[in-house]
Amino acid sequence: MKNTKNKIFKLNEKLINFFDYIFNYKNFKNLKGTAKLNKILIPITCIYFLYLFYLTIPSLHDKAYLQKDLSKKIREEFNLNISFSSDISYSILPRPHFLIKDVKIFNELDKSKKEITQIKKLKLFITQSNLFHKEKIKLKKIVIQDANFLIQKKDFSFLSNFFEGKFSKKPIYIKNSNFFFNDKNDTTVFFFPIKRMKNYYDIKKDQNVVLIKGKIFNTPFKLNWNISKNEISQNFFIINLKKLNFEFQNSYLKKNDQIHGINTTFFKNGKITSDYKLTTKFLEFVSKDARLVNNKVNYNGKINFNPFDINLNLNSQRIKLSKLFQSTILFQELMRDDLLFNKNLSANVSITSNQLTNNRLFDSMSLFINFDNGIINFNNTNLISNKIGTLELFESYLQSVDNETIFTGKFNFIIKDKQKFFRTFQIPKKQRKELKNIYFTVEYNVFKNKLKILNFKLNNPKDKITENVKRILEEINYDDKGGIDNWIDLKNMTNKIITSYFG
Structure with a gap:
């Protein structure tokens, strides 16, 4: 590996001297027609192929080192405990990235380090700086493809910590994947497919951002979730099901272990607004302004989480x-x-x-x-x-x-x-x-x-x-x-x- 680097550096010096000669103004001025065009095209072509060669350098690095180093970087920058397989490849198209197959994410809060995600393809896009030095390779974004997220009740704390923590300013994309919510016997209770998901930290607004396009009950939906990282700013959540003429908006403020908020639901010829209080034990809500086609509606309810129980009372004019x-x-x-x-x-x-x-x-x-x-x-x-x-x-x-x-x-x-x-x-x-x-x-x-x-x-x-x-x-x-x-x-x-x- 050392000899490879020395050869690259020597080649670099020769190319610099070569381009100094080619772009000498006096030499270039004396040339005419085709000769002048060739003198332009040759260095441009050389630069292009040299650039392509430079981009391929990460493929020469030791895979065992990359496996360990990239896993460490993901843990530090994205707060994810990922287990890589040895199936690691590198490509420069469409942009420089590593492709790792059969990757797993684990719930670190679980004593048995429960497997929470199975990923068929994980793409780690990298910046184009410092590719000569494997230890200086920097991640630009993560793309997760064809994954299954296997969520149980005991994983909620892990998910809560992930979303409440500060995201990386570098985005994570999830494409063509599925979220499964299973009971303690691993029987699927509910699932929804995700076409595209993106999450990142917005520095200017000091908030985590989550954007999702997927399906719920075979109906397409879009979700936008802004999670404030301070106790002053409101959090905002919106989900839209255009096919059903349905939209749900929620703004809330979290303090200690309680959330107080207001949500509004829009649908065809109707709108309902509620005040609510959410704790670790229950959710209480009461109508604030609810009208369905010029019809006054009042409601209140409570949902207990352990044991799970719902009580809802609704009165319609x-x-x-x-x-x-x-x-x-x-x-x-x-x-x-x-x-x-x-x-x-x-x-x-x-x-x-x-x-x-x-x-x-x-x-x-x-x-x-x-x-x-x-x-x-x-x-x-x-x-x-x-x-x-x-x-x-x-x-x-x-x-x-x-x-x-x-x-x-x-x-x-x-x-x-x-x-x-x-x-x-x-x-x-x-x-x-x-x-x-x-x-x-x-x-x-x-x-x-x-x-x-x-x-x-x-x-x-x-x-x-x-x-x-x-x-x-x-x-x-x-x-x-x-x-x-x-x-x-x-x-x-x-x-x-x-x-x-x-x-």
């Missing part, structure tokens, strides 16, 4: 019942991926409204959703008709069966005014008898929009269902239409069953 459970892209993906049926998800959600719009039967509602150990139910939900009575859902569950989402519910319609009920559903006077309760059970296929009535009884839930009612239910259940699309459908179906029951 007006609700259109027919659209409340209308499947959105996000809701469909959550159910198709069984994320809502996760056994580790525990949550209680209440949604209330004193005004149901475009509804001929009910005036107000209280909806309760409970997530418990992979089971979802809507027990104790009720719809209130000021004139007729109250529809109670006393037993229910939503489950995934053969890649289909099926809702099953047992209802009790408590009749307060039977005459108004009969008039509303146009029951013939001859069939108008004593009516206090209507008990029925339904099964609904969410994605196929297919409804089946499994049971229908009046007044006494212990009575046996009549043959006439059985026949009518079979006709309804096996109708190709298989659903109730409007008020007329509901009225005709109810009229037919009640008339048959009392007939």
Whole structure:
């Protein structure tokens, strides 16, 4: 290696003397035409090839030394514990860089030094200064390609330390990679692919910057996160899902172990703003300004982290019942991926409204959703008709069966005014008898929009269902239409069953 350097230095001296002679003004002045052009092209060509030769010098350095030295530089400059393989190569295109394959990143805070990232290709771009001296090679940026980030709950402290620490002013790029969030058994709970990610330290603004383009629930998103490195400046976070007309903005201030902030969510015809408080144990939030299509909304909630539990209460001035459970892209993906049926998800959600719009039967509602150990139910939900009575859902569950989402519910319609009920559903006077309760059970296929009535009884839930009612239910259940699309459908179906029951 020493002889190689000496030869390079001697060659350098000869080239300097050669160029001094060529560019001698008197010699150059006496030349004409092609000779003068050649005298220009020859040194330029020599300089170009000499430059290319200079760029290839790192390929002559000892790989074992480079493996150790580059790993050390990454640890010191980027705060990452990286394990290199011996598969190291060097290229000058598109810019001088080392390519290392099959690289791993470890969680230093874990006692077992848990592997947190598997990288197929790691590119270390270097500056073009001091390439003669292997110990003086400087990193310019890092590019991680085709990587899998394997995150578990015990890795959160490591990630928190990484993002809270000051980034290098030299950027890290992550391309065409995946982030997996796994439970303690290494079962994937959630993942999202990353097309491009960049993080670096902005000296002027004294903040870490994280920029991401990727997909979440098969929907493209962009994320911009500015993390202040002082306790005076606000941190700022924004995520945009253009396909869903959705944007989330969050500004916050961190002090000690608590974060206080304000976030605003924008979506089609709506905007909601919340105040929140985040600690290591819980997240509390309350609405500050929330409007959905000129509809006032209030909400509050709390999320406990250990054990994980969600409580959410929402009150809407007006609700259109027919659209409340209308499947959105996000809701469909959550159910198709069984994320809502996760056994580790525990949550209680209440949604209330004193005004149901475009509804001929009910005036107000209280909806309760409970997530418990992979089971979802809507027990104790009720719809209130000021004139007729109250529809109670006393037993229910939503489950995934053969890649289909099926809702099953047992209802009790408590009749307060039977005459108004009969008039509303146009029951013939001859069939108008004593009516206090209507008990029925339904099964609904969410994605196929297919409804089946499994049971229908009046007044006494212990009575046996009549043959006439059985026949009518079979006709309804096996109708190709298989659903109730409007008020007329509901009225005709109810009229037919009640008339048959009392007939």
